[in-house]
Amino acid sequence: MVNDHRISKKITVIILFLCLLLPSVILADTPGKESTEILTKFGEAMSKVAERVKPAVVNISTSRTVKTQRHPFFDDPLFRRFFGDPGPQKRKVTNLGSGVIATPDGYILTNNHVIEGAEDIIVKLSDGKEYKGRPIGMDSRTDIAIIKINETNLPTVPWGDSDKLRVGEVVLAVGNPYGLSQTITMGIISALGRSGIGITDYEDFIQTDAAINPGNSGGALVNIKGELIGINTAIFSTSGGYQGIGFAIPSGMVKNVMDSIINQGRVVRGWLGVQIQPLTPELVKQLGLKDESGVLLVDVVEGGPADKGGLKKYDVIISYDGKKTDNPFHFKNMVAATKPGKTVEIKIIRNGNLLTTKVTIAELPIEPQIVSPAQFENSLRGVSVQEVTDEILQKLGITRKIKGVLVNNIEENSPALGIIAKGDIIMEVNRKPVTNIKEYNDTVSKIEKGKDILLWIMRGGFPQVITIPAR
Numbered sequence: 001m002v003n004d005h006r007i008s009k010k011i012t013v014i015i016l017f018l019c020l021l022l023p024s025v026i027l028a029d030t031p032g033k034e035s036t037e038i039l040t041k042f043g044e045a046m047s048k049v050a051e052r053v054k055p056a057v058v059n060i061s062t063s064r065t066v067k068t069q070r071h072p073f074f075d076d077p078l079f080r081r082f083f084g085d086p087g088p089q090k091r092k093v094t095n096l097g098s099g100v101i102a103t104p105d106g107y108i109l110t111n112n113h114v115i116e117g118a119e120d121i122i123v124k125l126s127d128g129k130e131y132k133g134r135p136i137g138m139d140s141r142t143d144i145a146i147i148k149i150n151e152t153n154l155p156t157v158p159w160g161d162s163d164k165l166r167v168g169e170v171v172l173a174v175g176n177p178y179g180l181s182q183t184i185t186m187g188i189i190s191a192l193g194r195s196g197i198g199i200t201d202y203e204d205f206i207q208t209d210a211a212i213n214p215g216n217s218g219g220a221l222v223n224i225k226g227e228l229i230g231i232n233t234a235i236f237s238t239s240g241g242y243q244g245i246g247f248a249i250p251s252g253m254v255k256n257v258m259d260s261i262i263n264q265g266r267v268v269r270g271w272l273g274v275q276i277q278p279l280t281p282e283l284v285k286q287l288g289l290k291d292e293s294g295v296l297l298v299d300v301v302e303g304g305p306a307d308k309g310g311l312k313k314y315d316v317i318i319s320y321d322g323k324k325t326d327n328p329f330h331f332k333n334m335v336a337a338t339k340p341g342k343t344v345e346i347k348i349i350r351n352g353n354l355l356t357t358k359v360t361i362a363e364l365p366i367e368p369q370i371v372s373p374a375q376f377e378n379s380l381r382g383v384s385v386q387e388v389t390d391e392i393l394q395k396l397g398i399t400r401k402i403k404g405v406l407v408n409n410i411e412e413n414s415p416a417l418g419i420i421a422k423g424d425i426i427m428e429v430n431r432k433p434v435t436n437i438k439e440y441n442d443t444v445s446k447i448e449k450g451k452d453i454l455l456w457i458m459r460g461g462f463p464q465v466i467t468i469p470a471r
Contacts, residue, residue, distance in 0.1 A: 049172060049226040050184050055126045055155040056101045057174045057220050059181050060110055060133065060147075062118035063094045098175035098219035099123065099147070100228065101156050102258060106149040109258060110218030111233050112138045115145050123149050126182060137261030141201040142249060143233050144257045157220055160227030162250035165189055165206065173210040173232055173246070175219025185211035194247060195329030199234050204333050205247040206230045212246030221248040230254070256337055270338035271364035273304020274311065276328045287316065288352050294318035295331045302401075309359030311348065319347035335361065365389045378447045379468040382414025383407060387437050388425055396423065398461055403427065403435035416468050420457065427463075428456035 097114030101107075108123060115121055121133035131149035138145040169189045177183050187210030194205040208221065212235050221230035230248030260268045279292040287296075294316040300306050311317075317325050321344040325331045338344060340363035347356050376383075385405040392406055404427035410417050420426075426434060430453060434440040447453060453468045 045224065046172070046186065049222065049224060050174075052226045053157055053172070053174050053220060053222050054182050054184070056157045057126065057176075057182065058099045058101060058108060059124040059176045059179075060097045060099045060108075060114055060218060061094060061122045061124070062097070062115055062120065063092050064117050064119045065090050065092055096176065096179050096215045097217045098215065098232070100218070100220045100231065101154050102146075104152060104154050104156060106151045106154060107136065107258070107262060108133070108147050108149065109231055109254060110145050110147060111231065112140050112143045112145040114218045115147060116140070121147060123147070124181070125154075137266065139257050139261070139267045141267075142253060142257055143200045144231070144249060144254055146258055146261050157222065157226065157228040159255060160223055160225070160229040160251055162206070162229050162252045165192055165223075165229060165250075167192060170224050171208055171210055171229065172222050172224075173208065173212055173216060173219060173248075174222065175212070175216035175232060177211075177213035177215040179215055183216075187211070190245070193326075193330060195327070195333075197234075197247070199247070202253070202333055202336055203329055204250055204253060205233075206250055208246050208248060209244045210246060211242045213242050216246075253333070253337070268340065269336040269364040270340055270342070270361040271304070272306050272335045272359065272361060273301035274306045275299035275301075276317075276331060278328050279316065287314065289316065289349065293324070293326075294349065295325050295328050305359050305362045309346070310357050311346070311359070312350070314350070316349040317346055318349060319345075321345060336364065376444055376447075377449050378444065378451065379415040379453050379470055380444050380447070381416075382411030383416050383420065384409040385426065385437065385440060396425075396461070398458070402458055403433070404458065405434055405437060405440045415470075419466060419468050420455065421459070423459070425458040426455055427458060428454075430454050431456075 095114065095118070097110060099108040099110035099114075102109045115133075115135060116138065118135075121135070123131045123133045125131075131151060133147040133149055136146040136148050167189050171187060171189055173185045173187070175183060187208050189206060190209050191207040194207050195203040197203055197205065199205075206221065206229070210221070212232050214235075216232045217234070219232045220228055221232055223229050229251050231251075231254050232246060232248045234247045236243065236245035236247070257267055260266065275298050276295045277298050279289070279294060279296055281292070283296060284290075284292055297306070297311060297313055297315045297317065300311055300313055317331065319325060320331060320334050321338065323334060325334070338361045340361055343358050343360045345356060345358055347354065349355075384407070386408050388402060388404055388406050393402060402425060404425045407420055407422055407424045407426065410420065410422065426440065428434065429440065429443045430447065432439075432443050434443055450470045452470050455466050455468065457464050457466060
């Protein structure tokens with residue numbers, strides 16, 4: 001009886017143990033099923049997003065002709081005596097990139113660097129059809145370009161609001177890396193508002209770890225709703241390939257540039273007429289500020305919008321049109337995105353006092369015309385120039401008014417190469433003032449081929465007189 005009682009007691013303990021164990025086993029199994037279901041639904045959702053976006057992403061291939069340096073053997077007098085001068089060598093260079101169909105009637109978004117200098121542009125759709133692309137507008141300052149194909153009823157991607165993005169959101173990058181069309185990679189938004197990278201003039205990049213490789217440029221970055229939130233543009237890499245850091249232009253900036261190009265034929269940007277810099281702890285102390293919030297005005301263009309609005313040097317702008325000014329790059333983007341003619345409220349700190357003023361934003365001066373270097377046969381052959389604007393003077397750190405033309409390019413075969421440099425401002429040619437492109441063109445075109453040319457230039461903020469010998 002005693003043994004039976006002990007056996008009965010053991011059985012009871014075992015039953016109680018199982019009763020306690022089984023529910024936990026059942027409960028432990030339940031999250032596994034739920035996790036599988038969640039992952040399955042997530043995978044299905046991503047597949048649907050991919051199916052929706054892929055038809056609107058295209059492959060862009062470009063080609064252009066470049067001159068190559070010929071072998072010194074061809075310069076041998078004996079060779080040239082019997083075989084003649086073969087002339088400069090040329091070859092075709094191709095480039096691959098991606099694009100996003102923006103409108104059903106054939107407007108396509110891509111990067112400026114994808115089509116820059118292209119002689120031929122071929123657009124290949126997801127269904128394999130190919131079309132000849134025509135450039136509509138290019139903006140090197142944001143690395144955005146618009147091309148057009150003759151087709152209608154094309155698939156598009158709905159626009160997303162890049163201003164509402166949050167770090168950690170899941171995103172998909174769609175493009176043609178290394179020519180592998182319709183490639184999709186997944187990642188998250190790693191950071192927002194990346195600037196000061198040195199890729200473009202106006203930077204407000206979305207940083208993502210979704211794999212972006214050469215050929216992805218111009219492709220789509222979309223959220224989990226399948227909305228376009230950015231155009232992939234660059235990667236940070238020491239090897240030339242993916243290293244987990246990619247950058248995309250936010251859709252808000254892209255749409256502003258696109259609408260401006262399509263509707264007005266050019267990019268229209270707001271202009272305040274100031275030169276700014278970030279605040280440092282030393283400047284905060286010198287100016288008697290509480291912290292480093294805001295941007296410091298270091299120069300104000302005479303007669304510009306800021307000057308007319310009462311802004312002065314050493315003012316610290318802490319708010320622009322109701323938005324805080326975090327740093328110079330964001331402030332520059334905010335001004336550029338403001339429509340010319342709009343009056344905005346600007347809050348500043350001046351001598352420790354908080355002041356509010358209203359400024360009417362003007363239009364940023366249009367890109368100056370470039371003179372073709374091919375029209376001259378003298379020593380200034382191969383030199384391209386553009387008119388000097390207030391913005392150019394600001395970038396060069398020149399505060400006083402200077403009239404002339406800015407050297408923006410010098411071809412390798414130009415006699416002036418190594419004597420004048422990009423960034424020089426030509427103020428006189430053979431002692432004749434040149435205050436604009438027309439005067440420069442008229443003066444230089446009359447100089448004979450075998451004559452030396454005397455130039456009065458501004459270089460690095462200092463005037464110089466130089467001579468370009470006839471060659």
